[in-house]
Each structure stands twice: as C-alpha cells, then as structure tokens.
Amino acid sequence: MSMLKTYGRILRQLAPEKNLAIMLVIANLALVGAQFVEPVLFGRIIDAMTRLDTLGKNAAWLTLQPLVIAWVGFGLFSIIAAVTVALHSDRLAHRRRLGVMADFFDHILELPLSFHTSTHSGRLLKVMLDAANGMFFIWLSFFRENCASMVALFVLLPGTLFLNWRLGLILVVLVAFFGVLTAFVIRRTHGLQANVEVYNAQLAERASDVLGNLPVIQSFTRIENESRGLQDIIRLVLSAQMPVLSWWALAAVATRAASTLSLVAIFLVGVWLHLHKLASIGEIVTFMNFATMLIARLEGVVGFINSLFMQAPKIREFFDIMDTSPAIADKPGAIDPGRLRGEVTFDHVTFAYDQRRIAVSDVSFVVKPGETVALVGSTGSGKSTTLSLLHRAMDPNSGAIRIDGIDIRDMKLSALRRNIGVVFQEPMLFARTIEENLKVGKIDASKEEIELALARAQASDFVLRQVDGIKTLVGERGRSLSGGERQRVSIARALLKDPPILVFDEATSALDAATEKQLQAALEAATQGRTTFVIAHRLATIRSANRILVFEQGRIVESGSFDELVAQGGRFAALAKAQFMAGEHASAH
Numbered sequence: 001m002s003m004l005k006t007y008g009r010i011l012r013q014l015a016p017e018k019n020l021a022i023m024l025v026i027a028n029l030a031l032v033g034a035q036f037v038e039p040v041l042f043g044r045i046i047d048a049m050t051r052l053d054t055l056g057k058n059a060a061w062l063t064l065q066p067l068v069i070a071w072v073g074f075g076l077f078s079i080i081a082a083v084t085v086a087l088h089s090d091r092l093a094h095r096r097r098l099g100v101m102a103d104f105f106d107h108i109l110e111l112p113l114s115f116h117t118s119t120h121s122g123r124l125l126k127v128m129l130d131a132a133n134g135m136f137f138i139w140l141s142f143f144r145e146n147c148a149s150m151v152a153l154f155v156l157l158p159g160t161l162f163l164n165w166r167l168g169l170i171l172v173v174l175v176a177f178f179g180v181l182t183a184f185v186i187r188r189t190h191g192l193q194a195n196v197e198v199y200n201a202q203l204a205e206r207a208s209d210v211l212g213n214l215p216v217i218q219s220f221t222r223i224e225n226e227s228r229g230l231q232d233i234i235r236l237v238l239s240a241q242m243p244v245l246s247w248w249a250l251a252a253v254a255t256r257a258a259s260t261l262s263l264v265a266i267f268l269v270g271v272w273l274h275l276h277k278l279a280s281i282g283e284i285v286t287f288m289n290f291a292t293m294l295i296a297r298l299e300g301v302v303g304f305i306n307s308l309f310m311q312a313p314k315i316r317e318f319f320d321i322m323d324t325s326p327a328i329a330d331k332p333g334a335i336d337p338g339r340l341r342g343e344v345t346f347d348h349v350t351f352a353y354d355q356r357r358i359a360v361s362d363v364s365f366v367v368k369p370g371e372t373v374a375l376v377g378s379t380g381s382g383k384s385t386t387l388s389l390l391h392r393a394m395d396p397n398s399g400a401i402r403i404d405g406i407d408i409r410d411m412k413l414s415a416l417r418r419n420i421g422v423v424f425q426e427p428m429l430f431a432r433t434i435e436e437n438l439k440v441g442k443i444d445a446s447k448e449e450i451e452l453a454l455a456r457a458q459a460s461d462f463v464l465r466q467v468d469g470i471k472t473l474v475g476e477r478g479r480s481l482s483g484g485e486r487q488r489v490s491i492a493r494a495l496l497k498d499p500p501i502l503v504f505d506e507a508t509s510a511l512d513a514a515t516e517k518q519l520q521a522a523l524e525a526a527t528q529g530r531t532t533f534v535i536a537h538r539l540a541t542i543r544s545a546n547r548i549l550v551f552e553q554g555r556i557v558e559s560g561s562f563d564e565l566v567a568q569g570g571r572f573a574a575l576a577k578a579q580f581m582a583g584e585h586a587s588a589h
Contacts (some may be wrong), residue, residue: 043286122208429478
C-alpha cells in the first residue's frame with residue numbers, strides 16, 4: 001500500500017462524519033482564499049501610499065479607505081474561520097479516533113481463533129492504539145493545516161504568476177525543490193521505517209509476554225534476563241530509527257536554507273524589477289508575504305509528510321488486519337432456529353489445520369438429546385478439535401455437522417453459540433467481578449439464577465468467603481482465585497447460560513479429588529436433559545457417560561460404554577488399566 005493510498009484510506013475513515021468533513025474543507029478553502037487576498041490588498045495599500053505625493057490628500061484617502069476596510073475585513077474573517085476550523089477539527093478527530101478503535105475492536109472479535117493463536121494480543125493492542133492515535137493527528141493536521149496548504153500549493157500558487165510571473169516563478173521553483181527533496185528522503189527511508197515497526201512490534205509482544213507471566217518470571221528469577229532481553233530489542237529499535245531521523249533532519253535543514261534563500265531572492269529580484277519598472281513596491285511586499293506564507297505551508301507539509309511516513313507502517317498494519325475477513329461468518333439466509341433439542345450428528349467430518357496435518361479424519365457419530373458422550377485419547381488425537389468444530393471455531397473441510405437435522409453452517413452463528421455452553425480447560429476469566437464473569441453466560445440473570453448456578457458448580461462456599469462476595473474483583477485472568485476456584489466460576493458461567501448442549505473440555509482438571517467428586521455429582525444433576533460432551537484424561541470421571549468415543553490420530557477407533565470398552569480389551573482398556581493401576585499404587589503409598 002503506497003503512502004498516497006494509505007493517506008486516502010485514512011481520510012475515507014471520516015465517512016461517518018462526512019458532512020462535517022465537507023464543511024471543514026469548504027471552510028479551509030474560504031480561509032486560504034482570504035489569506036491569499038490579504039497580501040494582495042496590503043500590496044495595493046502600499047502602492048497607494050507611495051502615490052500620496054502625486055495625489056491630493058482627499059483623493060489618497062478615498063483610494064485607501066476601501067482597500068483598508070477590505071484588508072481588515074479579510075483579516076477578521078481569517079481569524080474567525082481559523083478558530084471555527086480548529087474547534088471542529090479537534091472534535092471530529094477525537095470522535096473518529098474512538099470510532100476506528102471501536103471498529104477495529106469489533107472486527108478482531110469476529111476473527112477466527114486460528115488468527116488469534118498466530119497473532120500476539122500485545123501486538124493487536126499496539127496496532128489499535130498506535131494506528132488510532134496516528135490517524136487522529138493526521139486528521140487534525142489535515143483540517144487545521146494541510147487541506148489549506150494543498151489548496152495554496154496547487155490552486156493559488158499558479159495564481160501568483162498572473163500577478164507577476166517573474167516573482168511567481170521563484171515561488172514555483174521553491175515548491176518544486178520541496179517536492180523533489182521530500183520524494184528523495186522518502187525513497188531513501190521507506191524500507192528503513194518498515195524495519196523500525198517490525199522491532200516496535202517485537203517490543204510490544206515481549207513486554208506483554210513478560211507482564212502476563214510475572215509469577216513465572218519471579219519464581220524462576222528471570223527478572224534480569226527479561227530486562228536484558230527488552231533492552232536488546234530497544235537497542236535494535238534505536239539502531240533502525242536513527243538513520244531515518246538523520247535523513248529527515250537533513251531535509252529540515254535543507255528546507256530552512258531554501259526558505260531563507262527564496263526570501264532573499266524575491267527581495268533582490270523584486271528590487272531589480274522595480275528599478276526596471278517591472279514591479280511596484282506593493283508587489284514586492286505582496287510577494288514577500290506570499291513567500292512567508294508559502295514557506296510556512298511548505299514546512300508544515302514536510303513535517304506532516306514526515307509524520308505520515310513514520311505512522312504509515314503502523315496504519316498499514318491496522319488496515320491489513322481490518323482487511324482480514326472472518327473465516328467463519330453467517331451465510332446469506334442463515335436462520336435462527338430458536339432453542340434446539342440437542343440431537344448432534346457428525347457426518348464424515350474431516351478437518352485439517354494445513355495441507356500436511358489432518359486433525360480430524362472422517363469422523364461420524366450421532367448423539368441423541370440428553371445423552372452424555374465422552375471423548376478420550378492421547379494429546380493431539382483430535383478430541384478438542386472435534387468439539388471446536390461443533391461451535392464453529394472452525395468449519396470442516398468436508399462432511400457436515402447437524403443439530404436437530406439442521407446443518408450448523410445454515411444457522412446464524414449467534415443462534416448456534418447461544419445453544420452451546422463451553423467450559424474450557426483454561427478458565428479464561430475477565431479482570432472484573434465474579435458477578436460480571438458469571439453474567440457473561442447470561443447478561444440479565446437474576447440473583448436466584450446466579451445462586452443456583454454457583455451451587456451446582458460447587459462454588460457457593462468459596463464465593464461467600466470472599467470479602468465482597470459476588471462483587472469481588474478477581475484480577476487479571478482471575479489470578480486472585482485458586483485454579484480450582486477459577487474453574488468452578490467458569491463452570492457456573494456455562495450453567496447460568498442454560499444451553500441445551502454443554503461441552504466440558506477437561507473442566508475438572510484443576511480441581512482437587514474431594515471437590516471433583518462433589519462436582520461430578522452436581523454436574524450429573526445439572527446436565528440432566530442436556531446433550532453433554534466431556535473431554536477427559538481421568539477416565540474415572542466418565543464412568544457414567546452413555547457413550548465413550550476413543551480417538552487416535554483424528555479418527556474414532558473405539559466406541560461404547562465404559563464397561564463395554566473395558567471388556568473389549570482394546571485401546572481404552574489399556575488406558576483404563578494403566579490409570580487405575582497407577583491410582584492403586586499411589587494409594588498404597
């Protein structure tokens with residue numbers, strides 16, 4: 001994406017405030033027109049005053065009066081227009097800054113889990129904040145200065161040639177020099193700035209990683225190592241940034257030198273022209289004012305291009321992410337079937353994360369409403385991926401998944417996920433109160449419903465022991481709670497949602513034996529009448545499942561009840577024997 005294209009796209013983000021943006025552009029046009037007329041009128045006043053000797057006093061005043069009134073009027077108009085533009089530019093830029101942040105946030109929430117597993121959350125936060133702030137300053141400088149500057153350069157500058165083409169030509173040469181210089185510096189630094197942003201992204205990711213794992217850092221005495229690691233990245237950022245800054249510093253020096261030389265040239269050429277009766281004193285004064293105004297505009301434009309150049313890689317990354325289409329989306333005509341009964345059918349489902357790694361291969365099974373089905377197998381055997389396909393974290397490459405006979409791809413995503421409650425292996429709590437974490441499951445839940453969900457999840461006692469009870473803040477990722485407490489809140493959250501289908505992905509892995517036993521009984525009661533899927537490594541927890549599916553390398557290799565599979569003496573029987581023998585051995589000790 002070229003810088004010009006990036007700039008155009010930044011301006012298109014103003015579409016929701018299009019009317020105000022157009023009004024500000026018109027105000028800028030009027031402002032530039034007034035600022036162009038002011039030097040012309042001032043020059044005419046100077047010329048009128050130099051003719052005082054040849055004109056009578058009354059005649060001179062009659063000539064000066066309308067010019068002075070017009071000059072003062074245009075000056076006052078410029079002040080009012082400038083204040084209006086500045087005030088509304090600020091408000092517009094602030095509103096759109098927050099608007100693009102909200103749009104970006106909404107967009108990344110829609111992106112698939114595969115995107116988020118390969119993209120660091122620290123990087124996403126950095127992109128959102130950096131790009132929104134960068135666009136804010138670009139919008140602000142555009143309406144306050146650069147819109148007027150562009151009009152002055154490309155519309156009014158040619159107009160100076162009609163006033164005095166010889167003096168006007170000096171201004172044209174000045175602008176051409178600025179253009180060539182800026183293009184040269186951009187060409188030399190374009191690749192360098194892209195490298196800077198790569199290191200800046202690494203810096204954000206590294207800092208986010210460290211802050212998110214402080215217990216590990218402190219426990220393993222890694223503070224000095226991590227500090228050194230961050231300092232190393234900072235040195236890379238600086239070494240990449242310094243050449244860029246040097247080139248733009250050189251451009252600033254050349255700009256200032258060219259500006260000074262242009263003023264001197266206009267004065268000297270103007271004097272020569274005046275001596276040869278080719279320019280009046282008023283025209284010299286007018287063009288000196290033009291040069292001063294134009295130089296200020298050009299320096300502003302160069303500074304703006306420098307700023308845009310520095311921000312462009314961050315903003316391009318923002319647009320790259322915004323251009324990433326959600327892999328999972330509602331198809332045209334998707335339906336909302338309401339509350340489902342919970343009959344689940346996997347029909348020859350195959351899914352691969354890439355061409356070389358098939359995670360689920362030709363999986364077929366049917367689960368009746370209210371049944372409990374357990375999925376077991378070694379790590380990486382395809383259990384979690386299979387159930388991720390059920391709530392459309394991804395879509396299968398082939399085959400179909402149906403609930404109550406409806407292909408889940410024909411349902412609205414919100415409708416499908418409203419009917420499925422998932423308890424993840426990692427509790428994933430927000431840095432909010434216990435109540436707010438629970439209400440993620442049901443935003444309008446009553447006090448009684450919350451209490452019932454907590455009781456079913458064996459969480460009532462520990463919540464009551466908290467200083468602020470259900471209003472207790474649990475810290476980032478729920479760190480103020482123990483692993484078992486976090487998991488019980490997570491289970492209560494899913495139960496509060498009251499879906500017809502429940503998925504437990506190692507939901508009891510963080511619980512002690514006593515709590516796990518209590519919770520098993522509670523869950524059996526809570527899952528009555530619901531279709532329930534359980535992923536479990538501890539086989540003792542799935543004795544009561546209606547059916548157990550044994551996975552190996554993405555395929556179902558065995559299926560049956562606990563007793564049936566043990567009696568078969570196959571893969572499941574070997575797993576069960578190994579676990580129960582290990583348990584008996586541990587008990588004996």
